[in-house]
Amino acid sequence: MIEIKNLHKSYKMGSNTLHVLKGINFSIDEGELVAIMGSSGSGKSTLLNILGMLDEADSGDYTLDGVPIKNLDETKAAKYRNKFLGFVFQSFNLINYKSAMENVALPLYYQKVGRKERQEKALKYLEQVGLKEWAGHLPSELSGGQKQRVAIARAMAAEPKVLLADEPTGALDSKTSYEVMDLIQKINDAGNTILVVTHEPDIANMCKRIVHLKDGVIVEDKKIKQVRASAYV
Amino acid sequence: MRFLFDSNTWQEIFGSIGKNKTRTIITIVGVLWGIFIYIALAGSAKGLDNGFEKEFQSVAMNSMFVWAMRTSMPYDGYKTGRSLQLKLQDAETIKNRVPAIQYIAPRNAKGVFGGEKANIVRGQKTGSYAIYGDFPVYTKISTKKIYDGGRFINDEDIEQSRKVCVIGERTQKELFEKDENPIGGYVRVDNIYFQVIGVHKYTPGGGFESDGDIFIPFTTYKKLYNTGNNVDFFSIAAYDDADVVKAEADVKAILKSEHHVDPKDERAFGSFNLGEMFGKIMGFARGMTFMSLVVGIATILAGVIGIGNILLISVKERTKELGVRRALGATPKEVRSQIILESVFLTMVAGIMGIILGAGVLKLVGYLTKDIDMPYTNPTVPIPYVIGALLIMVILGTLIGLIPAQRAVSIKPIDALREE
Numbered sequence: 001m002i003e004i005k006n007l008h009k010s011y012k013m014g015s016n017t018l019h020v021l022k023g024i025n026f027s028i029d030e031g032e033l034v035a036i037m038g039s040s041g042s043g044k045s046t047l048l049n050i051l052g053m054l055d056e057a058d059s060g061d062y063t064l065d066g067v068p069i070k071n072l073d074e075t076k077a078a079k080y081r082n083k084f085l086g087f088v089f090q091s092f093n094l095i096n097y098k099s100a101m102e103n104v105a106l107p108l109y110y111q112k113v114g115r116k117e118r119q120e121k122a123l124k125y126l127e128q129v130g131l132k133e134w135a136g137h138l139p140s141e142l143s144g145g146q147k148q149r150v151a152i153a154r155a156m157a158a159e160p161k162v163l164l165a166d167e168p169t170g171a172l173d174s175k176t177s178y179e180v181m182d183l184i185q186k187i188n189d190a191g192n193t194i195l196v197v198t199h200e201p202d203i204a205n206m207c208k209r210i211v212h213l214k215d216g217v218i219v220e221d222k223k224i225k226q227v228r229a230s231a232y233v
Numbered sequence: 234m235r236f237l238f239d240s241n242t243w244q245e246i247f248g249s250i251g252k253n254k255t256r257t258i259i260t261i262v263g264v265l266w267g268i269f270i271y272i273a274l275a276g277s278a279k280g281l282d283n284g285f286e287k288e289f290q291s292v293a294m295n296s297m298f299v300w301a302m303r304t305s306m307p308y309d310g311y312k313t314g315r316s317l318q319l320k321l322q323d324a325e326t327i328k329n330r331v332p333a334i335q336y337i338a339p340r341n342a343k344g345v346f347g348g349e350k351a352n353i354v355r356g357q358k359t360g361s362y363a364i365y366g367d368f369p370v371y372t373k374i375s376t377k378k379i380y381d382g383g384r385f386i387n388d389e390d391i392e393q394s395r396k397v398c399v400i401g402e403r404t405q406k407e408l409f410e411k412d413e414n415p416i417g418g419y420v421r422v423d424n425i426y427f428q429v430i431g432v433h434k435y436t437p438g439g440g441f442e443s444d445g446d447i448f449i450p451f452t453t454y455k456k457l458y459n460t461g462n463n464v465d466f467f468s469i470a471a472y473d474d475a476d477v478v479k480a481e482a483d484v485k486a487i488l489k490s491e492h493h494v495d496p497k498d499e500r501a502f503g504s505f506n507l508g509e510m511f512g513k514i515m516g517f518a519r520g521m522t523f524m525s526l527v528v529g530i531a532t533i534l535a536g537v538i539g540i541g542n543i544l545l546i547s548v549k550e551r552t553k554e555l556g557v558r559r560a561l562g563a564t565p566k567e568v569r570s571q572i573i574l575e576s577v578f579l580t581m582v583a584g585i586m587g588i589i590l591g592a593g594v595l596k597l598v599g600y601l602t603k604d605i606d607m608p609y610t611n612p613t614v615p616i617p618y619v620i621g622a623l624l625i626m627v628i629l630g631t632l633i634g635l636i637p638a639q640r641a642v643s644i645k646p647i648d649a650l651r652e653e
Contacts, residue, residue: 054560054647074642075564082562093557093650097252109241110562158562 001162001193002028002051007060009046020046021057022216028162028195033188033226035204036197038213045166047213048197052085052164053077065161082110086155090167092147094139100126100150101135107158125153129183145176152183156192163187163194169203175232181206182229202227246574253547257579260543264583264626265590267536271529271622272591272614278522280599280612285514287610295477295508296374299484300346300466301492302503308495317492317501319464326491327467331483333475336373339464341366341454346465351447354421355408362404362445364422366454374470377448382416383431386450390430394452398427403444405432422447425457477508526618533625537580541633544576548637555641556649565642572641576634577627584626588619 009021038044049055104122129149169177212220301317344350344363351364435444494501
C-alpha cells in the first residue's frame with residue numbers, strides 16, 4: 001500500500017540545515033496497523049506529514065497504492081489527500097462552528113458528494129463511532145474522547161486507503177485513549193490500513209507493528225502481538 | 234462558473250457566514266453605511282436638481298430680458314448720456330434678424346422698475362398693484378397659469394384695445410368676496426373700468442413678478458398711459474437648441490445699430506439672461522451630484538476596505554480551519570473561491586440593505602420637505618446609479634476578497650494545522 005525508498009528531508013533553520021529524515025525505507029501492506037514511535041525530534045511527525053502529502057520530501061520515492069507521489073502542486077495534493085488519506089490529529093481539528101455531522105460530511109463535500117448522500121454517510125459513520133445521537137452537537141459540546149471519535153468518523157467518511165493518526169491519544173486521559181484505540185483497532189479489523197504516530201509504548205503495543213525512529217533513521221521495525229484495547233475498557 | 238451555481242457552495246458559505254454572527258454584522262454595517270450615504274447623497278442631489286428645475290419650469294429656460302438705458306459713449310453725432318427708448322418696431326427687427334429667436338414679447342410695466350403702481354378700485358375696496366401691458370405671445374415665454382373659467386389676453390383684445398384685465402390671486406382675495414366669481418366683474422384701473430377676464434396663479438421663482446400683478450392688453454396700456462410705441466423691455470425666448478448667450482449679444486448689437494449707439498457701448502442696453510443663470514444653477518446642481526457621487530463612492534470604498542480588513546483578520550483566525558479543510562481535500566482554488574464569495578456575498582447583502590435603507594430615508598425626507606419652500610423635490614436615485622453602485626460593490630468585493638483569499642492559500646496546510 002505504501003512504499004518508501006531512501007526518503008530524505010531537511011529544514012533550513014537560519015544558516016543551519018536540520019537533517020530530519022536521513023534515508024527512510026519501509027513499506028506497509030494493506031490492512032496493517034503500524035505504530036511509528038520515537039522521542040520528540042526523531043522525525044516521526046515529519047514522516048507522517050510527508051506520507052500525508054502535507055509536506056514534500058527533498059529526495060526519495062513515495063508510492064501510495066501504486067501511484068507515485070511526486071512533483072505535487074497544491075491542487076493535486078489536495079485531490080490525492082481527499083481520495084487516499086484520512087487524517088486524525090492530536091488536537092482533533094474539528095471546525096468549531098459546524099455540528100458533528102457537518103464535520104464528518106466535510107471531506108465528502110470536497111468529493112462533490114450531494115448534500116443528502118453526504119448527510120446519510122456522515123450519520124452512518126457517526127453511528128459506527130457510537131455518536132449518532134450527538135450528530136447535531138457542536139464540538140464545544142463534546143468531550144475530548146467524543147471529539148476524537150468524531151474526527152475519526154470524519155477521516156473514515158471519505159473512505160480513504162490509509163488512515164493517518166498523529167498522536168490521536170495525545171490529548172486524552174488513558175481511559176479515553178483506550179476507547180479511541182479500541183475504535184482504531186475495530187476499523188483496522190475491518191481491513192483498513194492505519195498509521196499511528198505515538199510516543200506512548202502502551203498505545204504502540206496496541207498496533208500490530210512498531211517502527212522505531214531515532215534521529216531520522218529507522219532503528220527498529222518489528223511485528224508484535226497486538227494488545228486488544230478492549231481488555232482495558 | 235458552475236461552482237457559483239452549486240447549492241453546496243452556497244450552503245458552505247451560508248454556514249461560515251451564519252455561524253460567525255458578530256463578524257458578519259460588523260462587516261455588513263461598514264458597507265451598509267457606505268452605500269446608505271451614497272444613496273442618500275445622490276438622492277438629495279437629485280432632489281436639489283429636481284427642485285431647481287421646478288423653480289424654473291414657469292419660465293422658458295432659454296429666455297432673456299432686454300431693456301434700454303443711457304449711452305455711455307458719444308456716437309454718430311449724438312452726445313453721451315442720451316436716454317434710449319425701445320420701440321415696438323424693434324421687436325419686428327430683432328425677430329427678423331436673429332434666427333435663434335423663437336418668441337419676442339414687447340412689454341410695458343408700471344410699478345415694477347419705476348413709476349407708480351396702478352390704483353385699482355372696486356366698490357369700497359382699493360389696492361395698488363404693478364400693471365403690465367402685454368401681448369398674448371408673452372405666455373409662450375413665461376407660462377401663466379390661469380384659473381378655470383378665465384383666459385389670458387388674446388389677439389382680439391389687442392386689436393380692439395379692449396379694456397380687459399387679468400388679475401393676480403392676491404388681487405382677487407383683496408378686491409372680491411371669498412365665494413364671488415371675479416370673471417366678468419369690473420374693477421377700476423387708474424379710473425378706467427376694466428372687465429376681469431382671468432385670474433393668474435402665481436408661480437414662484439425666476440423673475441420679478443408677484444401674485445398681485447395685473448395684465449392688460451398692450452394696446453390698451455398704450456392708450457391708458459399714453460406711451461405710444463414705447464416699450465419698456467422685451468421678453469425674448471430663443472429656440473431650445475440655440476445658443477442663448479450668442480442670441481443675447483446679437484439682440485443687443487441690433488438694438489445698438491438701430492438706435493445709433495456705439496457698438497462698444499456696454500451700458501446702453503441692459504439684459505438679463507435667464508438661460509445663462511439657469512445654466513449656472515444647473516451647473517451647481519450638477520456639481521453637487523458629482524460631489525455626492527465622489528463622496529458616496531469613497532464611502533463605499535471605505536466600507537469595502539473594511540470588509541477586506543475584517544476578512545483578513547478572520548482568515549487569520551480561521552487559519553486552522555482552512556488548514557483542516559485543505560487536509561480534508563479542499564483545493565487552493567476552492568478555498569480561494571470560498572473566501573471571495575463570502576466577501577462578495579457580504580458586500581451584496583450589505584449593499585442591498587443599504588439601498589433599501591437609503592431609499593427609505595429619501596422617501597421620508599421627500600415627504601417631510603414636501604411643503605417647505607426650498608428647491609428640493611422628489612429625491613430619487615436613478616436606477617443606473619444603483620446598478621452601478623452594486624456593480625462597484627461586486628467588483629470591489631471580489632478585489633478586496635482576493636487579498637485574504639490569497640493569504641489563506643499561501644499558508645501551507647501543514648503550518649496551518651500546527652498553529653495553536
